[in-house]
Amino acid sequence: MTSRCWRWWGRSAWPWTRPLSTGSTPSFRHQFSTQEKTPQICVVGSGPAGFYTAQHLLKQHPQAHVDIYEKQPVPFGLVRFGVAPDHPEVKTAHSGRCAFWGNVEVGRDVTVPELREAYHAVVLSYGAEDHRALEIPGEELPGVCSARAFVGWYNGLPENQELKPDLSCDTAVILGQGNVALDVARILLTPPEHLEKTDITKAALGVLRQSQVKTVWLVGRRGPLQVAFTIKELREMIQLPGTRPILDPVDFLGLQDRLKGTAWRQSTMLTEVPRPRKRLMELLLRTAMEKPGREEAAHWASASRAWGLRFFRSPQQVLPSPDGRGAAGVRLAVTRLEGVGEATRAVPTGVMEDLPCGLVLSSIGYKSRPIDPSVPFDSKLGVIPNVEGRVTDVPGLYCSGWVKRGPTGVIATTMTDSFLTGQTLLQDLKAGLLPSGPRPGSAAIQALLSSRGVQPVSFSDWEKLDAEEVARGQSTGKPREKLVDPQEMLCLLGH
Numbered sequence: 001m002t003s004r005c006w007r008w009w010g011r012s013a014w015p016w017t018r019p020l021s022t023g024s025t026p027s028f029r030h031q032f033s034t035q036e037k038t039p040q041i042c043v044v045g046s047g048p049a050g051f052y053t054a055q056h057l058l059k060q061h062p063q064a065h066v067d068i069y070e071k072q073p074v075p076f077g078l079v080r081f082g083v084a085p086d087h088p089e090v091k092t093a094h095s096g097r098c099a100f101w102g103n104v105e106v107g108r109d110v111t112v113p114e115l116r117e118a119y120h121a122v123v124l125s126y127g128a129e130d131h132r133a134l135e136i137p138g139e140e141l142p143g144v145c146s147a148r149a150f151v152g153w154y155n156g157l158p159e160n161q162e163l164k165p166d167l168s169c170d171t172a173v174i175l176g177q178g179n180v181a182l183d184v185a186r187i188l189l190t191p192p193e194h195l196e197k198t199d200i201t202k203a204a205l206g207v208l209r210q211s212q213v214k215t216v217w218l219v220g221r222r223g224p225l226q227v228a229f230t231i232k233e234l235r236e237m238i239q240l241p242g243t244r245p246i247l248d249p250v251d252f253l254g255l256q257d258r259l260k261g262t263a264w265r266q267s268t269m270l271t272e273v274p275r276p277r278k279r280l281m282e283l284l285l286r287t288a289m290e291k292p293g294r295e296e297a298a299h300w301a302s303a304s305r306a307w308g309l310r311f312f313r314s315p316q317q318v319l320p321s322p323d324g325r326g327a328a329g330v331r332l333a334v335t336r337l338e339g340v341g342e343a344t345r346a347v348p349t350g351v352m353e354d355l356p357c358g359l360v361l362s363s364i365g366y367k368s369r370p371i372d373p374s375v376p377f378d379s380k381l382g383v384i385p386n387v388e389g390r391v392t393d394v395p396g397l398y399c400s401g402w403v404k405r406g407p408t409g410v411i412a413t414t415m416t417d418s419f420l421t422g423q424t425l426l427q428d429l430k431a432g433l434l435p436s437g438p439r440p441g442s443a444a445i446q447a448l449l450s451s452r453g454v455q456p457v458s459f460s461d462w463e464k465l466d467a468e469e470v471a472r473g474q475s476t477g478k479p480r481e482k483l484v485d486p487q488e489m490l491c492l493l494g495h
Contacts (some may be wrong), residue, residue: 038063039429042119044106044371045126048069049401052415053123056422058097061429066098067358067442068121069378071105071126073157073457073489074465084227094257099442102457103490109454110445112372118444121425124375124391124399126423127419128366128407134175134194139362143167143327147174147363154187154204157484161203166326167211173330175315176363177220178228179410182237184361185216189243189305191387199473205466219354221335221346224252230410231280237307238287244300246308247288253292256285277345310355310370312336314346318360329356366407382406389421396434399427455495465489 033456034421043050046068068075106112106126115122131146133139140393143166151159172188173183187195192209200208215411221225238245241244259281292300313332321328331354335346378383383406384399391397400421401414409417428434449456457465465483472481483489 009044020124022374033264036125037436038065039120039434039437040118040439040440041066041425042115042122042124042445044115044124044172045251045401045403046072046075046100046102047125047127047401048414049125049127049404049413049418050118050123051127052418053065053099053400053422056419057425060173060422060426065441068100069106069110069115070102071103071488073088073103074483075100075102075459082157083342095206095330100457100459101442101445101460102462103486103495104449104454104456107372110448112374112397114448115445116439118442120439121398122369122419123389123425124397124403125401126368126403127372128368128402130367131362131391132319132365134315134362134364136315136317138320138327141318141320141327142325143169143358144318144360144362147176147180147247147361148366150184150361151180154200154208156484158484158486161201161484165359167207167213167359170212171215171217171357172213172359172361173355173357174216174218174361174363175330175391176228176365177218177309178363178365178393179230179233181218182229182233182359184363184477185218185307186233186237186240188213188216189307191242194241197477197479199478199482201482201484203484216305217310217317218307219310219313219332219355219358221312222337222344223257224309225277226282226344227281227284227309231276231283234280234283238283240307242303243305243307244299244303244307245287247284248311249288251309251311252285252288255281256289259285286438293442312346313355314348315352318354319354327358327360329354330360331355331407346445366402368407389424390428457489457493461493462492468492 029080037426039061041064042188044067050068050070054068057066062114104110106115112122112124131148135147145163145165149160150165151157151161153163153165167188174184187200188211192205195205195208237243259278280286312335313334315330316333317331319329320326320330331345331352333348334351337344338347339345339346368377368384370377370379375394375397376386377383383478384403384444386392386404389398389400389404391399398421400418402408404421405417426471446456466480469480469482473479483492
């Protein structure tokens, strides 16, 4: 097999050829002796964090070899399974010093101690694979699911293909006001003919064609100033064909005065509005308060679907249908804000209201899972304890991405974070803090996997699956038709 790696970036990230511009990252490329033994480095996870960590290591160390292990048979993680199918993001290239090994679940097929024995350094970049529970009555009812599972369902994540969401209701409620919540709302409301040319799965497209959902509410505990989505995603929702926004002008009273200057006084403290947040608020204000132009008014008047933002509401219970076989609504506590800036929190006022719906999607955040008993894990924060990417009390073990800092930021944030972990690892290598002498790397791990009946998927194997997906998509005018059954993928490869 030809060892391969690939470079890629999201639209918000920087091109491969542009240097890291943190202002504090030294270049290691010419600091390593050409006599130095080849460092064998393992990266666990082939999503954005894994790729960017590998990219930095390969670029800055001319002898480094990086093996990327992934539990799915296919690479790209969040970019394949988490980004909405109408957001194509991936570009690829190759390197002879990097290899992909899919269909290998670390913690089950091979342990972290076994990886540490085979490599000079191990980087855990497996992301946030779980969702935060609502922890309210009725959460277990049919018709309630996590936005993460819903995203995985329409993007072809194998573990979510049995989801089968019931879209026969008129109204859906999404609990959360971040980019994932807007992605889900957009997919629910986009006319199916607009999704036909994306790589959304065939099964998901079929269900969405039959959808009866006409209204989607996105509910947040706090106010407009605290929404977690970004302006690009909001603009896409406002311009979505066949839909109109529902924003209550009352929610925005006083906000305009606060945005006129660079800061406003609240209690006795002065809080500044960052420019990106100010632009986002201005777009929300225009949409909520100003009379739409002729073209926009005509567009909204003819819209058959709608979406809205409900602020200052905290979910207390999912209400069951009369027969108890599904969700009939969400009971919400009306809230008010206390505190200033980052300390602002929502507190209940004692008033309750019910929001009828037949589908409830929880989008209150992702969280990471512990991967191996040998790796420390902070279950409260959902991260691996670390200092600048060095895993606490485990020399030679590192982490990057969401499992390092929590599920926050966009792909560009993950890129910068992963580069910094790569920088930390190379500093330790140069300082002689990593094991000396040769390490067997993938040769030892492949022998272990073979003895355990595990058949890894190489990057050349992925290229065969990629070609099959593209071929299947061509007949319907799609960029690809994703394979969603791991067993079918392995059969196609002759495994």
